[in-house]
Amino acid sequence: MKKFFNVTDLEKVFEFISDFPQVGTEEIPLSRAFGRILSDDIVSDVDLPDFSRSTMDGYAVRGSSTFGASEGNPGYLTVKGSVSMGAIPSFSIGAGEAAKILTGGMLPDGSDSVVMIEHTEAVDNTFIEVYQSVAPGQNIIEKGEDIKKGETILAGGQKLRAQEIGLLAAIGKKNVQVYKKPVIGIISTGDEIVQIEERVAPGQIRDINTHTLSSLIIKTGGIPASYGIVKDDYDLLLKKCLQALDKSDMVMISGGSSVGTRDYTMQALSALPGSSILVHGISISPGKPTILSKSKNIAFWGLPGHVASAMVVFTIIVSVFIEHISGLSPLNKRKTKIPAILTRNISSAQGRTDFIRMQLIEKDGKLWAKPILGKSGLINTMVKADGLVEIEINTEGLNKGTTVSVIPF
DSSP: OOOTTOOBOHHHHHGGGGGSOOOOEEEEEGGGOTTOBBSSOEEOSSOBSSSOEESSSEEEEOGGGGTTOOSSSOEEEEEEEEOOTTSOOSSBOOTTEEEEEOTTOBOOBTOOEEEEGGGEEESSSSEEEEOSOOOTTTTEEOTTSSBOTTOEEEOTTOBOOHHHHHHHHHTTOOEEEEEOOOEEEEEEEOTTEEOTTSOOOTTOEEOHHHHHHHHHHHHHTOEEEEEEEEOSOHHHHHHHHHHHHHHOSEEEEESOOSOOTTOOHHHHHHTSTTOEEEEEOBSEESOTTOEEEEETTEEEEEEOSSHHHHHHHIIIIIHHHHHHHTTOOGGGOOOOOEEEEESSOEEOOTTSEEEEEEEEEEETTEEEEEEOOOOTTOHHHHHHOOEEEEEOTTOOEEOTTOEEEEEEO
8 A cells, every 4th residue: 555645647547548448339320329439430331422522503424525615605505304302303414415403403414513593594495505614523513522332431539520420321331339438436425525505504615516516427437326414434435435336437535635644545445356556645735645555447536625625636637538438449539629818926945746727818818817816615717717737746836927738627
């Protein structure tokens, strides 16, 4: 067992990610696949589109038949017929011929481009004048231009957005294989913690962390499972941990991660089957007393009881582990940071990584980052903040006017 507060650097903590396996997979209907993570590569078994089609209303032609056409010297083409929507043309187009076509219509054999309707004029039912030439391939989408048969179109580990759902629909994927959503157990600890509907007596606080952490788990793509509030009792905590171990893919214990006479978290985690304490203390602020242990390939986190600390640790560290076991590929993680100008100086202690809560303010056409300072037990500081700014471990602070990168909540 590691000694208390033998702190681990943040980068070292992330090296433990590979210790935890990904969850299983399941097949679900495409209608429920938004936001889910693909477990396998998707290879198209069709060309998309599977026929060459028009992107304009006009006339399907051979481009060479229009070369040299202009308003002063129009080209004359014979109208061979009209293309019906959703139908295969029963005729082909030769030199000097055209066929009336609507947007999305299938090009007749022999045609390779479309003249826009506004660049033509009907002479009669048989002939049209063309006032602008078109090049082969103009105003059409060719067969397989979007997706070719046999092409890998999506990679396993990719989160499905609306555009990926549309692509899967386009190739006829009614069902899709995805990673299951990980079940994340939450245990709140402390004699002072009561249910949110209870009247609070002096010295008591409502169970904020179960609800904030549940929301963060859902945002990250997991399924929260609350195991209620456990008083400062070793046997009760161990019992809850064993229950959560059997039914969860990861477990978070809120509170009880600081050194104290009534701290049973380390004892309970150490007593779990095959337990290994990987981290007890991380060189960050807030969140220094965070614990990470492993039992049966399941990650157990001991999070600080202070709500701001717990939320920061989840946002910066725990969410990354959840994404990993969820199957999300590192190549598909889209965590865009927002550049902003710091409104004031910020001090920082060397030897740790600081995460400062920031409020984003638009002023004079620029985006500013205003530090929201306050103790780690104040939920209001998180409500006011839009994100976090990282001050690296060997940096003493940041100066007013510095452009910083805000990690959005």
